Ligand SMILES: *[C@@H]1O[C@H](CO)[C@@H](O)[C@H](O)[C@H]1NC(C)=O
Ligand SMILES: *[C@@H]1O[C@H](CO)[C@@H](O)[C@H](O)[C@H]1NC(C)=O
Ligand SMILES: *[C@@H]1O[C@H](CO)[C@@H](O)[C@H](O)[C@H]1NC(C)=O
Ligand SMILES: *[C@@H]1O[C@H](CO)[C@@H](O)[C@H](O)[C@H]1NC(C)=O
Ligand SMILES: *[C@@H]1O[C@H](CO)[C@@H](O)[C@H](O)[C@H]1NC(C)=O
């Protein structure tokens with residue numbers, strides 16, 4: 001028997017009646033446009049419905065169900081007949097729940113429990129947001145102009161393409177969030193060479209477009225990494241070290257109902273990142289200068305070598321301003337050039353207090369050393385130490401007495417043996433040949449200033465003793481591997497079009513490269529890299545790695561929605577048009593039962 005309940009009817013029933021009515025929510029794309037989904041309980045199928053505002057979330061209420069109900073979702077054809085039933089049985093996430101999560105068809109687990117990563121150095125959280133819950137895989141459903149999408153896919157390297165505006169819908173375990181007219185395009189440099197493109201969305205905050213206070217997001221394709229977890233693991237290390245960084249959440253992307261793949265969604269580093277992540281959402285901070293560093297060629301690196309007093313001497317693709325700060329528009333690098341001049345003039349042998357010289361007014365020395373220690377420990381081949389690339393420097397007015405430059409790293413897929421040029425690890429002293437391409441913050445500070453070198457070695461030791469060891473990282477890595485398996489399997493099954501390269505990694509590679517260096521292009525396995533590096537550094541620096549996993553410092557308290565409000569930062573995402581819907585099946589209201597349910601679910605997800 002098939003029962004039909006429209007979602008508005010479901011809403012009315014939910015808000016007015018007993019707890020034994022359960023709202024079921026399945027996320028899925030029927031194989032035929034006329035198809036739909038249902039929920040099967042004891043062999044009885046109840047059809048679920050999606051509206052223009054909720055698709056691809058199909059919802060409905062089953063009045064006789066209890067919170068201990070066992071159920072499966074079913075794909076239905078146009079006549080309501082079952083086409084495909086999930087091969088497993090589900091239970092609600094909570095014995096008192098009145099609604100299921102938004103649960104992806106055929107994905108057995110929606111919320112995971114990730115083993116925590118121990119904290120090495122004091123950290124702060126970015127401002128409150130509903131995105132970047134890394135214990136679940138969200139869904140991004142994009143509706144775009146068909147011809148514009150076809151042109152983008154056919155010619156991803158076309159840099160003169162028109163501004164594509166799309167309808168963006170984000171679905172997590174609890175919410176459905178829709179915004180129209182969002183700027184969308186493919187992103188990256190080398191990632192454009194691959195068939196699976198990387199993408200970015202820009203929400204125009206001047207037009208009241210928001211995405212939970214994260215208006216610039218990128219979808220990283222992770223094509224070079226068969227395990228898809230290297231970059232996320234690196235972000236976990238940065239969080240452990242208290243370095244302000246892009247947070248990340250895995251998502252499934254669909255455009256015009258077509259599958260595009262599994263991605264890692266991160267913040268794009270723009271002005272809002274400075275406010276929300278570096279300054280915790282505090283709207284009273286007037287941001288300092290920020291410059292983005294890249295190395296388009298091996299001969300054109302962001303090495304920080306002084307080349308002259310004006311920006312005319314610096315390639316705009318190597319040093320690009322993001323936030324102007326105190327710089328005049330006519331010479332946007334002035335403040336950074338002063339820093340590079342100081343670096344050129346700095347003599348490690350004659351500067352009386354080298355730590356103070358750098359750390360008092362010029363550089364957040366501890367943050368820089370932690371970044372460089374992690375680059376070395378993870379073998380980051382495409383960042384500063386090895387390649388003079390993929391970082392930002394932000395003149396943070398809140399650090400020290402009068403502000404100083406803070407290191408903000410980016411792009412960590414080339415780590416743990418992905419893209420590493422040899423299959424041999426080396427000591428940090430001999431890791432990179434700086435005689436050919438000097439990176440003076442490494443050569444002058446870390447290698448040639450004894451007091452700073454001692455701080456660097458202490459940083460390596462504290463990181464390895466706390467977080468950079470198998471016992472602390474492997475449980476987390478294995479949890480990601482399990483969490484991603486169903487979605488990775490789906491990703492590699494997608495038949496993409498477009499001119500780019502295909503690495504051809506398989507599910508076997510996805511599992512194997514955790515321990516085995518059996519996959520092409522990989523010079524190491526993820527776990528092998530971490531084991532060998534932590535052992536070799538502890539041997540070289542003569543310290544032991546203690547057993548056990550413990551925070552070295554107190555973890556930072558997670559922000560709540562109210563923190564954002566108290567700061568006046570509107571951190572909950574603002575008053576977006578288009579609307580938010582909760583898994584309870586209704587538009588989120590500011591008062592009433594539904595809002596309470598949502599509040600509890602959000603709090604639970606925050607605590608997890
Ligand atoms: C289940 O939900 C109730 C009320 O919504 C909440 O108090 C309780 O903590 C939840 N239990 C679990 C295990 O999440
Ligand atoms: C690049 O995009 C522009 C704008 O959409 C279009 O006019 C042009 O034909 C495209 N070029 C190629 C080679 O596809
Ligand atoms: C889309 O947003 C842009 C600003 O980002 C605005 O200029 C334009 O009018 C909007 N278009 C529609 C159809 O709302
Ligand atoms: C954005 O919202 C503000 C306040 O609600 C309103 O005054 C303004 O006109 C809106 N801007 C646009 C471009 O819609
Ligand atoms: C510095 O860059 C700005 C912005 O691109 C440009 O207008 C200016 O001419 C440059 N100044 C010099 C001295 O190159």
Ligand SMILES: *[C@@H]1O[C@H](CO)[C@@H](O)[C@H](O)[C@H]1NC(C)=O
Pocket residue numbers: 355359360365366399400401455
């Ligand atoms: C660097 O300065 C900060 C204050 O801005 C201080 O907390 C920190 O201990 C200093 N680091 C060193 C190595 O002196």
Ligand SMILES: *[C@@H]1O[C@H](CO)[C@@H](O)[C@H](O)[C@H]1NC(C)=O
Pocket residue numbers: 493494495
């Ligand atoms: C991809 O194409 C193959 C061969 O045509 C087909 O068997 C497979 O079902 C397709 N995969 C998807 C996800 O459509």
Ligand SMILES: *[C@@H]1O[C@H](CO)[C@@H](O)[C@H](O)[C@H]1NC(C)=O
Pocket residue numbers: 512515516518
């Ligand atoms: C490593 O790869 C080899 C060859 O594919 C395989 O036989 C072996 O079982 C793998 N070992 C592990 C631990 O995955």
Ligand SMILES: *[C@@H]1O[C@H](CO)[C@@H](O)[C@H](O)[C@H]1NC(C)=O
Pocket residue numbers: 283568569570575
């Ligand atoms: C937060 O939102 C309120 C109401 O929309 C607005 O008045 C206020 O200016 C906003 N604050 C910030 C910092 O954007």
Ligand SMILES: *[C@@H]1O[C@H](CO)[C@@H](O)[C@H](O)[C@H]1NC(C)=O
Pocket residue numbers: 575
């Ligand atoms: C949010 O938008 C609605 C509808 O546009 C409006 O009635 C309400 O006042 C806005 N709230 C805030 C806080 O701006």
